[in-house]
Amino acid sequence: xxxxxxxxxxxxxxxxxxxxxxxxxxxxxxxxxxxxxxxxxxxxxxxxxxxxxxxxxxxxxxxxxxxxxxxxxxxxxxxxxxxxxxxxxxxxxxxxxxxxxxxxxxxxxxxxxxxxxxxxxxxxxxxxxxxxxxxxxxxxxxxxxxxxxxxxxxxxxxxxxxxxxxxxxxxxxxxxxxxxxxxxxxxxxxxxxxxxxxxxxxxxxxxxxxxxxxxxxxxxxxxxxxxxxxxxxxxxxxxxxxxxxxxxxxxxxxxxxxxxxxxxxxxxxxxxxxxxxxxxxxxxxxxxxxxxxxxxxxxxxxxxxxxxxxxxxxxxxxxxxxxxxxxxxxxxxxxxxxxxxxxxxxxxxxxxxxxxxxxxxxxxxxxxxxxxxxxxxxxxxxxxxxxxxxxxxxxxxxxxxxxxxxxxxxxxxxxxxxxxxxxxxxxxxxxxxxxxxxxxxxxxxxxxxxxxxxxxxxxxxxxxxxxxxxxxxxxxxxxxxxxxxxxxxxxxxxxxxxxxxxxxxxxxxxxxxxxxxxxxxxxxxxxxxxxxxxxxxxxxxxxxxxxxxxxxxxxxxxxxxxxxxxxxxxxxxxxxxxxxxxxxxxxxxxxxxxxxxxxxxxxxxxxxxxxxxxxxxxxxxxxxxxxxxxxxxxxxxxxxxxxxxxxxxxxxxxxxxxxxxxxxxxxxxxxxxxxxxxxxxxxxxxxxxxxxxxxxxxxxxxxxxxxxxxxxxxxxxxxxxxxxxxxxxxxxxxxxxxxxxxxxxxxxxxxxxxxxxxxxxxxxxxxxxxxxxxxxxxxxxxxxxxxxxxxxxxxxxxxxxxxxxxxxxxxxxxxxxxxxxxxxxxxxxxxxxxxxxxxxxxxxxxxxxxxxxxxxxxxxxxxxxxxxxxxxxxxxxxxxxxxxxxxx
RNA sequence: GCAGGGGUAGCCAAGUGGUCAAAGGCGCAGGACUUAAGAUCCUGUCUCUUAGUGAGUUCCUGGGUUCGAAUCCCAGCCCCUGCACCA
Numbered sequence: 001x002x003x004x005x006x007x008x009x010x011x012x013x014x015x016x017x018x019x020x021x022x023x024x025x026x027x028x029x030x031x032x033x034x035x036x037x038x039x040x041x042x043x044x045x046x047x048x049x050x051x052x053x054x055x056x057x058x059x060x061x062x063x064x065x066x067x068x069x070x071x072x073x074x075x076x077x078x079x080x081x082x083x084x085x086x087x088x089x090x091x092x093x094x095x096x097x098x099x100x101x102x103x104x105x106x107x108x109x110x111x112x113x114x115x116x117x118x119x120x121x122x123x124x125x126x127x128x129x130x131x132x133x134x135x136x137x138x139x140x141x142x143x144x145x146x147x148x149x150x151x152x153x154x155x156x157x158x159x160x161x162x163x164x165x166x167x168x169x170x171x172x173x174x175x176x177x178x179x180x181x182x183x184x185x186x187x188x189x190x191x192x193x194x195x196x197x198x199x200x201x202x203x204x205x206x207x208x209x210x211x212x213x214x215x216x217x218x219x220x221x222x223x224x225x226x227x228x229x230x231x232x233x234x235x236x237x238x239x240x241x242x243x244x245x246x247x248x249x250x251x252x253x254x255x256x257x258x259x260x261x262x263x264x265x266x267x268x269x270x271x272x273x274x275x276x277x278x279x280x281x282x283x284x285x286x287x288x289x290x291x292x293x294x295x296x297x298x299x300x301x302x303x304x305x306x307x308x309x310x311x312x313x314x315x316x317x318x319x320x321x322x323x324x325x326x327x328x329x330x331x332x333x334x335x336x337x338x339x340x341x342x343x344x345x346x347x348x349x350x351x352x353x354x355x356x357x358x359x360x361x362x363x364x365x366x367x368x369x370x371x372x373x374x375x376x377x378x379x380x381x382x383x384x385x386x387x388x389x390x391x392x393x394x395x396x397x398x399x400x401x402x403x404x405x406x407x408x409x410x411x412x413x414x415x416x417x418x419x420x421x422x423x424x425x426x427x428x429x430x431x432x433x434x435x436x437x438x439x440x441x442x443x444x445x446x447x448x449x450x451x452x453x454x455x456x457x458x459x460x461x462x463x464x465x466x467x468x469x470x471x472x473x474x475x476x477x478x479x480x481x482x483x484x485x486x487x488x489x490x491x492x493x494x495x496x497x498x499x500x501x502x503x504x505x506x507x508x509x510x511x512x513x514x515x516x517x518x519x520x521x522x523x524x525x526x527x528x529x530x531x532x533x534x535x536x537x538x539x540x541x542x543x544x545x546x547x548x549x550x551x552x553x554x555x556x557x558x559x560x561x562x563x564x565x566x567x568x569x570x571x572x573x574x575x576x577x578x579x580x581x582x583x584x585x586x587x588x589x590x591x592x593x594x595x596x597x598x599x600x601x602x603x604x605x606x607x608x609x610x611x612x613x614x615x616x617x618x619x620x621x622x623x624x625x626x627x628x629x630x631x632x633x634x635x636x637x638x639x640x641x642x643x644x645x646x647x648x649x650x651x652x653x654x655x656x657x658x659x660x661x662x663x664x665x666x667x668x669x670x671x672x673x674x675x676x677x678x679x680x681x682x683x684x685x686x687x688x689x690x691x692x693x694x695x696x697x698x699x700x701x702x703x704x705x706x707x708x709x710x711x712x713x714x715x716x717x718x719x720x721x722x723x724x725x726x727x728x729x730x731x732x733x734x735x736x737x738x739x740x741x742x743x744x745x746x747x748x749x750x751x752x753x754x755x756x757x758x759x760x761x762x763x764x765x766x767x768x769x770x771x772x773x774x775x776x777x778x779x780x781x782x783x784x785x786x787x788x789x790x791x792x793x794x795x796x797x798x799x800x801x802x803x804x805x806x807x808x809x810x811x812x813x814x815x816x817x818x819x820x821x822x823x824x825x826x827x828x829x830x831x832x833x834x835x836x837x838x839x840x841x842x843x844x845x846x847x848x849x850x851x852x853x854x855x856x857x858x859x860x861x862x863x864x865x866x867x868x869x870x871x872x873x874x875x876x877x878x879x880x881x882x883x884x885x886x887x888x
Numbered sequence: 889g890c891a892g893g894g895g896u897a898g899c900c901a902a903g904u905g906g907u908c909a910a911a912g913g914c915g916c917a918g919g920a921c922u923u924a925a926g927a928u929c930c931u932g933u934c935u936c937u938u939a940g941u942g943a944g945u946u947c948c949u950g951g952g953u954u955c956g957a958a959u960c961c962c963a964g965c966c967c968c969u970g971c972a973c974c975a
Contacts, residue, residue: 500973815940
């Protein structure tokens with residue numbers, strides 16, 4: 001047995017050799033090309049093994065394609081645009097202890113902490129770390145093509161991209177509601193929230209009811225269709241309302257509404273205040289029906305929600321019904337209280353709920369039904385009321401039909417009428433709008449958020465139907481691995497709408513036509529793969545020379561009018577681009593499907609007519625021992641630590657064996673060790689068997705070569721389809737067959753053994769390149785296995801008959817073992833077979849039964865030879881059509 | 889809530905109409921070899937039965953189609969992922 005293999009030493013040696021000999025760097029040539037790439041990392045942290053999972057998958061296919069004879073490259077770049085790196089700097093400047101700890105934990109030394117106040121330093125620092133990790137992992141990168149997204153050359157490229165998009169009309173200016181933190185003065189994304197993850201802006205309709213004095217009472221509702229059933233208006237008597245000029249009208253509304261409306265593009269001027277109770281008992285006019293309704297008190301009216309005034313539709317809103325019922329009760333029990341509040345009791349008693357919506361299974365007044373059913377009696381039963389409201393709104397929206405009280409909308413389903421009503425009333429000036437978060441949102445800074453309408457924002461107009469159609473067409477031409485993911489791409493193309501593509505802060509490229517804005521980070525990383533084809537020339541070029549004409553020439557073939565760059569250089573860049581593009585495969589984790597990868601399709605179709613990406617491949621999440629990897633759980637595994645502990649080959653192969661398709665992978669230490677041992681075994685197999693044996697071939701040599709062809713076919717097919725795990729399963733089978741061959745034969749053909757072993761190690765080399773390179777040289781080869789020719793499947797080398805015979809033999813062998821186990825005997829073995837062929841084949845293996853199973857005597861006969869049956873013994877049980885076994 | 893993917897033995901997972909009691913791996917149990925094991929090799933791993941066999945009960949749950957279903961159809965339950973100004 002050989003000593004422990006020094007994986008680390010082997011790794012170091014070949015990493016250096018590969019880099020020194022530049023074997024993974026390449027330019028255009030006569031060969032067919034293969035261009036791989038993977039989503040680049042964001043450079044604010046070291047890589048973890050989840051990154052390694054994605055990158056190794058792409059590395060395996062690239063190495064495989066290279067061995068198949070393709071001119072293959074896998075370039076790599078670094079993503080530095082956006083907020084996080086700037087965030088680190090800002091937190092450090094504030095002396096954030098947590099941030100310091102994060103850096104220290106990531107291996108930064110204490111004296112260097114201050115340097116991270118410069119975002120560019122942060123980027124550079126992590127780029128070096130990441131590059132080293134990627135090299136240690138054995139990812140075969142062409143480093144001459146690397147860049148970062150904050151390089152000035154790259155900025156020029158993005159400017160070109162955005163001018164192209166704008167010229168084509170795909171960039172539009174618009175206003176858009178966002179959840180806004182007034183303290184941070186920025187949009188509050190889901191990840192920025194203390195509370196309210198998933199809440200989005202929703203639009204309330206404001207009905208402008210008029211007071212006799214001319215002021216407007218803005219009644220906010222999510223159900224404008226119920227305006228036909230308004231019986232009264234609710235105002236909270238306890239709140240101080242404000243009288244405010246809103247645009248050209250005068251509104252009465254809650255105080256907190258002012259700030260919201262200011263942020264929603266309304267011009268606001270505060271004029272005075274009025275206590276809610278002062279308005280109780282007044283009348284106002286419903287602009288839609290032009291009828292008078294009473295203003296009544298209700299304490300469930302929330303000051304902070306919309307305008308702080310709501311309309312009452314007791315037939316369809318449980319709160320309204322209960323509120324009204326309370327007042328009815330009061331009018332008999334304590335009429336004087338109502339009088340105190342200036343409420344006309346006669347008028348109050350005249351109020352009757354107005355049913356508007358026919359709903360199967362309910363009466364004319366579904367809200368009353370549901371309150372009765374749920375036994376709700378008081379405004380204080382908030383939980384029950386909320387539940388009832390939610391339930392009823394949903395039912396009515398999906399199943400309700402408006403009745404004759406709703407004028408022209410009679411007979412329409414609620415879901416349809418709603419849209420029409422909003423559009424119609426807007427034209428007629430009855431309504432206004434206000435945005436609110438769909439639920440309470442608290443910013444990380446602790447401030448309550450509201451909705452702000454951002455003006456003059458830049459959007460990528462993914463709603464554009466011609467653009468969508470191009471994207472659909474492109475997707476149809478693409479290969480998606482696994483194919484199950486395609487549906488999600490299709491759906492994403494459909495629902496994608498205007499996407500804000502610029503922000504005010506962070507690192508990045510300024511919008512060329514509007515310097516206030518910086519291209520948002522998901523939007524500046526969608527066609528950068530094209531930049532890989534020319535990035536190696538950037539050291540020869542001043543960024544200033546990279547104008548649109550240059551890019552137009554390289555990427556679109558338009559002759560430049562004026563450029564300082566030499567014709568020769570331009571020519572070279574153009575040639576490289578045209579040779580490599582479009583790329584052949586791009587890989588990432590599956591969560592990038594609904595954003596990045598689909599954007600990538602859109603942008604490619606926008607810039608080029610004929611450069612639709614060829615293939616996307618996505619992978620699942622990587623779990624650690626069945627648990628989601630997270631820093632807080634303490635099961636976060638950095639790539640460099642994993643490499644240090646197990647070695648790169650083991651990390652790679654364990655990852656590739658952990659899952660395929662979109663399944664979530666699992667990193668389990670016992671599986672990792674199993675692979676470490678397996679690699680050691682393979683190493684030993686070479687030591688023990690390579691270059692040993694005679695020159696004569698037996699049936700078993702032909703069998704092994706035949707089996708080998710089948711495995712080569714399977715592994716090749718699996719790799720073509722990005723099925724890394726299946727490929728490794730076939731590799732296992734290959735290894736098992738070799739071991740069976742060793743067990744079965746004493747006399748082996750040297751040429752068979754060598755041939756099979758060489759091909760075996762080639763098949764393994766994309767997965768475990770270091771150890772394979774080592775073995776390859778150990779057996780005397782001078783060239784790199786990484787550049788060797790992939791074994792080719794040759795059907796002619798398969799001897800089906802011998803495969804069949806050996807299959808048969810294995811079955812008999814299994815049966816014999818079974819019988820030995822049940823009978824406990826292994827002295828004499830009698831085999832009865834059907835054909836001469838079987839007879840001959842088995843006779844060659846007589847010794848194997850003796851040595852392998854311990855029989856002293858082995859006799860093999862044809863079973864149609866009746867003489868060989870002993871009528872008294874159990875061998876009679878042997879059936880015709882199947883070989884029979886008898887053991888004593 | 890909307891959209892996509894999925895539920896197969898202790899665990900991971902292959903399997904899309906009969907050849908399926910269901911590959912492979914891990915784990916577990918027993919054995920061999922070792923001073924030793926995260927090494928290697930052999931055997932077993934739904935239940936009963938058995939000289940290499942036969943029978944019964946299984947592939948989330950409940951219905952259905954079929955001579956026949958893990959596989960097709962319908963309903964339900966559960967899990968994972970994404971949902972936009974965030975990388």
